[in-house]
Amino acid sequence: MSQSQNYPLLSVPTGKLQISESPSNNADTDGEAIFLSLVIPTYKERDNIKNVVKILSQVLDECISGRYELIVVDDDSPDRTWEVAQSLMEEYPQLRVMRRQQERGLSSAVIRGWQAARGNILGVIDGDLQHPPEVLTQLVTEIEQGADLALASRHIEGGGVSSWSIVRRFLSRGAQVLGLIILPSVLGRVSDPMSGYFMVRRNAIAGAILNPVGYKILLEVIGRGRVGAIAEVGYVFCERKEGESKVTWKQYVDYLHHLLKLRLSTGHLGTVSKFSQNMGFPIGRFLRFGLVGLSGVFVDMAVLYLLSDPTTLALPLTRSKIIAGEIAIFNNFLWNDAWTFADVSMQQQEWRQRLKRFLKFNVICLAGLVLNVLILNLVFNFILPNRYIANLIAIAVATIWNFWVNLKLSWRVTDVK
Structure with a gap:
């Protein structure tokens, strides 16, 4: 029997993008309860994934050893990233791998991973090491101290970007200001609403039907969830060393589209929208x-x-x-x-x-x-x-x-x- 057969891939959840109140099995193979389920969405990250899994395992072994799982959700990468990740499962028993062939998109990949997760804390981190793994320890600490959402931010003390161009800095800040105008009740709660590096309690988003657009899933979590206390930890966004950057102008268009969707479906406008839909x-x-x-x-x-x-x-x-x-x-x-x-x-x-x-x-x-x-x-x-x-x-x-x-x-x- 091949190694792949010994360590099968996760089944891809279907249906609505909705997180259950409690995982079907909140324990690993040794019977120990899972605290954190960290999803790593990937696409063409073959050169990064082995190092990512190794470093994340080392960091989490120091603070919550045996109480976490890593879930790689790959969008059927042509470089077969999912296959490389699957080959690591024997060495890293806390690793689980999902290969999506019918769906695409970072945000939906994260949610599908959360749907298969066994932990009561759900997290996400990029699969390219642009998010420094050592910050995970601080995020875990904030969650353990009672935060519903622990966010890694580039815009507080200890945060920043390593070598962004003036244009990219301007676009990032401009997008944030635009978001504050369109959706202040969501973006006003955090300093870095475009961050893709955070942890959230399962019960804070359970039951909500999520409908993300593009990469910025944090907006969806805060906008549609029941998120109470929020804690932020500073981090420096690093430039990737391997693989291809996924940032294009389309991400900014998706971001604007997402803001407008949330504006129309939440708060008072959301109430009007639902009433109008009921009226046809x-x-x-x-x-x-x-x-x-x-x-x-x-x-x-x-x-x-x-x-x-x-x-x-x-x-x-x-x-x-x-x-x-x-x-x-x-x-x-x-x-x-x-x-x-x-x-x-x-x-x-x-x-x-x-x-x-x-x-x-x-x-x-x-x-x-x-x-x-x-x-x-x-x-x-x-x-x-x-x-x-x-x-x-x-x-x-x-x-x-x-x-x-x-x-x-x-x-x-x-x-x-």
């Missing part, structure tokens, strides 16, 4: 539709200027407005198809189906324009003789009309051959 009106989708409509206003104005201004093409105003309006409609359709109603359009990607949606969108927008004019005149002549307030009311009604009818007619799930 998806407010999150409506807000995306509104943002797309705002972009259409800018497109319309820009094209109208280019076509009609005396200093440019100087075309007749009516002709320019018709062209500008149609280009704005086309802009809005593309964004709505790719973003607002992406879940539907992905199921119907044939060009005939897209053309059909576009034609419907045009007709509905034209009807919305007619409705806008009617409401404007009705409000101005019979209710409120203020043309600007009347226009705002007309725009609001037309926007709701455009969204609701497009939702029901243009972007609807139909049978796809």
Whole structure:
């Protein structure tokens, strides 16, 4: 029998990204209770993983020997990182390995690892040694002293970054400031909300349905969990010595997307969102539709200027407005198809189906324009003789009309051959 058969891989949990109240088996093979389950999400870390497991084991053996487990969750790396990790299981009995072949993403990898964990304290650390392992001892101490969440931070005393460029420092701080504006109740609780190095009590997040975007799972834990006391420990973020960096511009886009999702699904806005969903009106989708409509206003104005201004093409105003309006409609359709109603359009990607949606969108927008004019005149002549307030009311009604009818007619799930 091969070594791999002697030390099988963990089964990948399925279903909702939700942590159970208690692990099914809170003991290792020797019957000792597991205190900490530390997840190491990996992708193409073949050159790092052996050293990572060795160093983490040495550090944790000094403070909680026999009371921890390391869970490597690999996203089916082409360099077969999972296979290298599996080969280490004989030498490190506290090591468990999961190979995900159907899912991708660091945040969901962490949660899947936590779902398979046996400890009452759940942790995460990068698999590239950019998070100094010796800080684990301090995090464990903070948890043992009563913290619900122990976080390694780059932005308190003892923390920092080793050799980041000015641009990367600016983006990191800018992302933090933006987060404080959008979601102060979450980001205001910690100094380093973009950290991916922390421990949390199982009962602080158990039962919550997590829905992370991108790499920043800490936002999800604080935003959706029941996290009380938070402790922070300073650490210096190190540059990787082996493997490839995973940081790209997409991570910042995912971060912004995640902030907006949490803003819409938690607190007072979350309550409104849930109520609207129960009433059959998806407010999150409506807000995306509104943002797309705002972009259409800018497109319309820009094209109208280019076509009609005396200093440019100087075309007749009516002709320019018709062209500008149609280009704005086309802009809005593309964004709505790719973003607002992406879940539907992905199921119907044939060009005939897209053309059909576009034609419907045009007709509905034209009807919305007619409705806008009617409401404007009705409000101005019979209710409120203020043309600007009347226009705002007309725009609001037309926007709701455009969204609701497009939702029901243009972007609807139909049978796809």
